[in-house]
Amino acid sequence: MVRLRMLLAGAAPVVSAAMVEVVRLAVIGGGAAGLVSAWLLQFDYEVTCYEAEGEAGGNARPAVIEEGAERIEVAMGPTYFLSSDYPALMAVFAELGVEMERLPTSLTVYGVDGEPRFITPTLRPLRLRPLLDPRSATDLAGWLKILTATLELRRSGDVSTTWGEFARSRRLRDSFVHEVAEVVASAFLGVTFDELQGITASSALLYPALAIPTLSRGVQVPLAVKGGTHRWIERILADMGRVRLRVGDPVRRVTRRGEGVFVESDGEVERYDVVVVAVPIWVAGEILGGVVAEAAAMVPYTDAGLVVHRDSSHVRKGDGSDSDISVRAFPHAAQLTTSAGWLSGREVFRSWVTHDPRPPAEILARALYRHPIPVPALWRAQGLVRRIDGMDGVHLAGSWTRDVDSHESAVVSAVEVALRLAPERVRGRKFLPAQSPLGFGHYAPYR
Numbered sequence: 001m002v003r004l005r006m007l008l009a010g011a012a013p014v015v016s017a018a019m020v021e022v023v024r025l026a027v028i029g030g031g032a033a034g035l036v037s038a039w040l041l042q043f044d045y046e047v048t049c050y051e052a053e054g055e056a057g058g059n060a061r062p063a064v065i066e067e068g069a070e071r072i073e074v075a076m077g078p079t080y081f082l083s084s085d086y087p088a089l090m091a092v093f094a095e096l097g098v099e100m101e102r103l104p105t106s107l108t109v110y111g112v113d114g115e116p117r118f119i120t121p122t123l124r125p126l127r128l129r130p131l132l133d134p135r136s137a138t139d140l141a142g143w144l145k146i147l148t149a150t151l152e153l154r155r156s157g158d159v160s161t162t163w164g165e166f167a168r169s170r171r172l173r174d175s176f177v178h179e180v181a182e183v184v185a186s187a188f189l190g191v192t193f194d195e196l197q198g199i200t201a202s203s204a205l206l207y208p209a210l211a212i213p214t215l216s217r218g219v220q221v222p223l224a225v226k227g228g229t230h231r232w233i234e235r236i237l238a239d240m241g242r243v244r245l246r247v248g249d250p251v252r253r254v255t256r257r258g259e260g261v262f263v264e265s266d267g268e269v270e271r272y273d274v275v276v277v278a279v280p281i282w283v284a285g286e287i288l289g290g291v292v293a294e295a296a297a298m299v300p301y302t303d304a305g306l307v308v309h310r311d312s313s314h315v316r317k318g319d320g321s322d323s324d325i326s327v328r329a330f331p332h333a334a335q336l337t338t339s340a341g342w343l344s345g346r347e348v349f350r351s352w353v354t355h356d357p358r359p360p361a362e363i364l365a366r367a368l369y370r371h372p373i374p375v376p377a378l379w380r381a382q383g384l385v386r387r388i389d390g391m392d393g394v395h396l397a398g399s400w401t402r403d404v405d406s407h408e409s410a411v412v413s414a415v416e417v418a419l420r421l422a423p424e425r426v427r428g429r430k431f432l433p434a435q436s437p438l439g440f441g442h443y444a445p446y447r
Helices: 002-008 032-041 087-096 134-156 163-169 174-189 230-238 281-288 290-298 376-386 407-421
Strands: 024-028 046-051 062-067 070-075 100-102 107-110 116-119 223-225 244-247 251-257 260-265 269-272 274-277 301-309 325-329 334-343 346-352 363-372 394-396
Touching: 024 032, 024 260, 024 269, 032 046, 032 230, 032 274, 032 407, 062 363, 070 334, 070 346, 087 230, 087 407, 107 174, 116 134, 116 174, 134 174, 163 174, 174 325, 174 334, 223 230, 251 281, 260 274, 274 281, 274 407, 281 290, 290 376, 394 407
Parallel strands: 024 046, 024 274, 046 244, 107 325, 274 394
Antiparallel strands: 062 070, 100 223, 107 116, 251 260, 260 269, 301 346, 301 363, 325 334, 334 346
C-alpha cells in the first residue's frame, strides 16, 4: 500500500525485490511514445496498452499498395534521421536490432511557375550547377546563412522569436526569403505562408538546418530504417510479450477515484494504479480535462494530407534539377514530394499536399495527420503541463511534451517516464545521451 500511495501522489516508486504485489499500469496510445513506454516498463508492471486505431504504430504505419503480384510498403511518416540529433531513437533502434542505411539527400525548390528556383549542390552524384550561376551562388550563401542562424537560435534556447521577426532582422534579399526559405519551411511544417509568420524561428527551418555540416557535428548524412520506418514498430511489438495490447479501443476518459486511476474506453472501465497518457495534445486534453485541456487550447495544429501517387509532374527529371526532395510553391503554401519506390515498373511518389489546389493524379493511397504548429505558445503549454505531470498517478508522454513534433521527442518523453516509474532500472537510462543534443528533445531535462 505504501508503494500504491506513492504512485497516486505522483512520486517515483522505489522498486524492491521484496515487493511482490502486482501494480497495474495503463499506457494510452500506441504510437512511438506509448510503445516505448510499455516496452520499457513491461518487466516492472502489469502493462496494458490502449490504441484507438486498428493497429499500433501511429504515424510510422505504412501504406500497403498491391498491383497484381507486386506489393510496395510506403512509409507515411518520418523517413530521414540524423544520428547526432536522434540519439535516444538510435539507441532504441540498436537495442531492437533495427538495420539502418545511409540516405544522401538533395533539395530542389520549384517556383509557382513550376520552374526550378533553388537547387542544393551535392557530391553524390556530383552536382555543382548551383555554384556556377551567380544568382544560385548568392541564394546558396543566403541559405547557409539562414540555416546557421537557425542553429544559433537553437543553441540559445530561443523559443519566443517568431519567423516573421527573425526574417525581417536578417539582411537577405526579399526574393530569397519569400521564394526559397519560406517555401521550404512551409512545405516541411505543413503550414501556410501566413501561419509561418508566427512560428518559432528556431523551429521553422530546423529540419534542413540540422543537416548542414559544422565543426562540432561534422558532416550530417541522413539515415533511414532499412525496409521502411515501420520496421522498428514491428520489432518493438515483437519484443512486447508481457504487454496486453488493446487495439481499436479508444480511451474516452481518465479519472482518479478513491484508491485508483480509472480508464474509460469504448470496451469497458478498468482500474489501474498508474497511467501513462501518450496521445496527441488535443486528445490528451479531451481525456484528462483540466490543465491539460487548457494547454491543448493554447496550441494550434495543422492537418497534413499525405498522398501516394504516380504523378511525375510534381517532380522534374533529367534537367539537372531533380532531387531526392522536391518542394513546389503555390500561392498560399508549399508542398514536399519524395520518391517512394517503384511499382509495376513505374516510379511512385509521396507528397504532403495539405494546401495544394491541384492534387496529384493517379492517387494510390492517402492519409491525414494532425501536427501541432510550433508557435511560442507550444512551449508555454509544455511548461504548464510539466507542473502537473505525475500527479495523481497520471504521467504524460508524447512528442508534444518535449520540444517540437518528432520521433526523438516522443522517445525521450517515454524513456523519462520509464525512469521516473522504475528508477532502479539501468535498462532505460542507457537510451538517453550524456548531454542533450542540438536537435529534437533539446529542452528535455535528460539527466
